[in-house]
Amino acid sequence: EAGVAQSPRYKIIEKRQSVAFWCNPISGHATLYWYQQILGQGPKLLIQFQNNGVVDDSQLPKDRFSAERLKGVDSTLKIQPAKLEDSAVYLCASSLFSSRSYEQYFGPGTRLTVT
Amino acid sequence: TQLLEQSPQFLSIQEGENLTVYCNSSSVFSSLQWYRQEPGEGPVLLVTVVTGGEVKKLKRLTFQFGDARKDSSLHITAAQPGDTGLYLCAGVIQGAQKLVFGQGTRLTINP
Numbered sequence: 001e002a003g004v005a006q007s008p009r010y011k012i013i014e015k016r017q018s019v020a021f022w023c024n025p026i027s028g029h030a031t032l033y034w035y036q037q038i039l040g041q042g043p044k045l046l047i048q049f050q051n052n053g054v055v056d057d058s059q060l061p062k063d064r065f066s067a068e069r070l071k072g073v074d075s076t077l078k079i080q081p082a083k084l085e086d087s088a089v090y091l092c093a094s095s096l097f098s099s100r101s102y103e104q105y106f107g108p109g110t111r112l113t114v115t
Numbered sequence: 116t117q118l119l120e121q122s123p124q125f126l127s128i129q130e131g132e133n134l135t136v137y138c139n140s141s142s143v144f145s146s147l148q149w150y151r152q153e154p155g156e157g158p159v160l161l162v163t164v165v166t167g168g169e170v171k172k173l174k175r176l177t178f179q180f181g182d183a184r185k186d187s188s189l190h191i192t193a194a195q196p197g198d199t200g201l202y203l204c205a206g207v208i209q210g211a212q213k214l215v216f217g218q219g220t221r222l223t224i225n226p
Contacts, residue, residue: 040218040221041218041219042119042203042205042217042218042219043203043216044216045213048213055212055213056212056213091157091158093157102146102207102212102213103148103160103163104158104160104214106157106158107157108155108156108157109155109156109157111155
């Protein structure tokens with residue numbers, strides 16, 4: 001079974017530029033998550049999708065971050081414009097809708113550096 | 116404020132020693148998970164515990180869920196360099212529908 005795919009793996013941009021990350025979840029996983037992990041900390045949930053609908057985006061900085069999941073499969077996360085404090089690893093994860101424990105399978109992440 | 120507090124945040128020990136990592140909260144969790152994350156990779160699920168007092172073993176790793184379902188521990192016996200990584204606990208707060216993560220314990224096992 002193929003795992004969660006993410007691209008790019010690394011990205012360096014200047015502040016005020018835009019950036020987009022892509023995620024392809026495990027086949028059949030209806031729930032998709034985007035996390036931000038700052039160095040030395042645990043992952044922080046940015047947004048959770050159930051199929052192509054948003055379940056939770058309470059911690060997404062909506063003035064600069066946006067995410068979509070068209071057709072309930074792939075997802076993109078965009079930052080526009082980027083700030084220095086956005087430097088982090090952005091993790092995508094997916095889980096089965098039926099999992100009451102919300103066990104998640106993570107991709108390798110995208111390491112973003114904003115200079 | 117962290118809903119899940121992990122301790123210690125950093126631990127460096129010699130190969131062959133035993134260690135315990137703790138995950139504590141004032142909230143009750145319907146389930147709790149432990150993940151291990153290696154540099155440049157995403158977290159990998161190790162175990163899920165759902166019943167108060169539950170103990171699960173994974174080779175040299177022993178996971179315990181507190182009786183009140185507010186805390187958990189991870190015990191490693193005879194640690195090996197391959198155990199090095201960031202250990203994360205994550206829980207589903209009772210009545211909620213999402214996972215919250217602790218800040219992690221960075222473990223280094225020296226040969």
